[in-house]
Amino acid sequence: MTPEQWESDIIEARRCHIDGFALNIAPQDSYTDHVLENAYNAAERVGGFTLLLSFDYGSGGPWPVDRVIHYINTFRDRSAQYFYQGRPLVSTFVGVSNAADWVDIKRATNCFFIPSWPDCGPAAITSHLDIIDGAFSWDAWPVGAEQKNTASDEHWMQSLAGRPYMMPVSPWFYTNLPQWNKNWLWRGDDLWHYRWEQVVKLQPAFIQIISWNDYGESHYIGPVHEAGVPEGAGRYCFGHPHDAWRVLLPYYIDAYRNGGVVDSNQPRHHLSFADKIVYWYRTNPSHAGSANGTTGNNLGVGQEELPPGVVSQDKVFVSVIVGTPSEIRIQIGGGTPHVVQAGGAGVHHWSVPFDGETGTVKIWIVREQQVMASATGPAITEQCQDGNVNWNCYVGSSD
Incomplete structure (x- = not known):
């Protein structure tokens, strides 16, 4: 560096x-x-x-x-x-x-x-x-x-x-x-x-x-x-x-x-619960290509070998920051959006399975029928680089 x-x-x-x-x-x-x-x-x-x-x-x-x-x-x-x-x-x-x-x-x-x-x-x-x-x-x-x-x-x-x-x-x-x-x-x-x-x-x-x-x-x-x-x-x-x-x-x-409390009025940090989306997922489903020799667990320290797709799940993981109750919509490709509720101010987290869907991932924070924040992530695809599943994840956020 x-x-x-x-x-x-x-x-x-x-x-x-x-x-x-x-x-x-x-x-x-x-x-x-x-x-x-x-x-x-x-x-x-x-x-x-x-x-x-x-x-x-x-x-x-x-x-x-x-x-x-x-x-x-x-x-x-x-x-x-x-x-x-x-x-x-x-x-x-x-x-x-x-x-x-x-x-x-x-x-x-x-x-x-x-x-x-x-x-x-x-x-x-x-x-x-x-x-x-x-x-x-x-x-x-x-x-x-x-x-x-x-x-x-x-x-x-x-x-x-x-x-x-x-x-x-x-x-x-x-x-x-x-x-x-x-x-x-x-x-x-x-x-x-x-x-x-x-x-x-x-x-x-x-x-x-x-x-x-x-x-x-x-x-x-x-x-x-x-x-x-x-x-x-x-x-x-x-x-x-x-x-x-x-x-x-x-x-x-x-x-x-602060022992479990985030105070948005702290002068030190000036935190606010502005609407924000953070998401992460693997862009290849686990079955899409070769595991490239990767094991679930570390055999070198005596851990049981598991298929990597059993350990690392085919899911989209979403955390949102909101200031008031909001609806969160998560869509994979052209599939039906999953709808979850964020009950109040703070950080909320969910996961949504791929369920065979591929394509671009879209996420919205909706409140009173208005889109407060949105994010679009790269496509989930069964086309793997060199035929191998990439077990690393892509992490993105709303603007």
């Missing part, structure tokens, strides 16, 4: 009420110093935005202790560095086998340590409570053909015994990168809406969105920068923007901050 791209992305993140970025860095990356300088410089130019370091122990092996200390101490004095309880907050991706390293790291940096150790899990984390200050779970997606529940989050919170829990939120997951032996999906579907409802209910100390720009796993909510798309991922990322998911974030994030 160029300095200008860093700056524009930070401005976009601030606009949707995100406080900061967690910067995933790997030990073999020779350009890490340059990238971090660009990130911190951009955050400081924009202002009102923070950054934290997340050391990736799953890409290139474990970090040497002295390099971790170096990076924490190098950036802790930058004005964009995020501090919690007077200490620079630091995270990881995996690395529980190096847990003992953090005794020396914390002594040398006084960091507030909230690792993500999915290779450990909530039951085993209790044996590390003398080292960690909290924990970040990577368990953001349901397994199989079901909705995500909060059982894992509650287990983490109980195991942490009062230490802060960083809850993961993600809208989607599909990856097909044979060079890294990755080709599976987990259910996204309604996840972006219902997961935020769970956040509001559980009120964790922190939330981390997975992710801003991981194009290879299809859970990006930021702009697509072509240079950052891994080889092979362009076939399912390009032409499939996810930017419109950010339209909903100010409402979800403010509801979390």
Whole structure:
């Protein structure tokens, strides 16, 4: 990313009420110093935005202790560095086998340590409570053909015994990168809406969105920068923007901050319940072509193999923001519109099955027989690129 791209992305993140970025860095990356300088410089130019370091122990092996200390101490004095309880907050991706390293790291940096150790899990984390200050779970997606529940989050919170829990939120997951032996999906579907409802209910100390720009796993909510798309991922990322998911974030994030209430009169954000439509769906029905080897669930971690079309449903997913009761009409191709009711001010969500229909998707917010907002999405088609179903989704919104 160029300095200008860093700056524009930070401005976009601030606009949707995100406080900061967690910067995933790997030990073999020779350009890490340059990238971090660009990130911190951009955050400081924009202002009102923070950054934290997340050391990736799953890409290139474990970090040497002295390099971790170096990076924490190098950036802790930058004005964009995020501090919690007077200490620079630091995270990881995996690395529980190096847990003992953090005794020396914390002594040398006084960091507030909230690792993500999915290779450990909530039951085993209790044996590390003398080292960690909290924990970040990577368990953001349901397994199989079901909705995500909060059982894992509650287990983490109980195991942490009062230490802060960083809850993961993600809208989607599909990856097909044979060079890294990755080709599976987990259910996204309604996840972006219902997961935020769970956040509001559980009120964790922190939330981390997975992710801003991981194009290879299809859970990006930021702009697509072509240079950052891994080889092979362009076939399912390009032409499939996810930017419109950010339209909903100010409402979800403010509801979390205010214990479930979004106050449209807050002077800080000037939120209004202006009529808005956000929609997402796969443009290929699951039966339209080859699954291209994609499995439902990750067999590499022992999960049961399911057909991807069972896990990822053939549906149009629609969220709307309205200020007063409204009627929502959702039409696929020339089919009969589905009509649902939004009962009052706030964010409302539904899904509508393809039911064999193909063609352009049209959605309207109607109130007192007048169209208040409308959106038109790309056609659902059985014509698949290279004969393969694209398991990524298209996300759009009304003007």
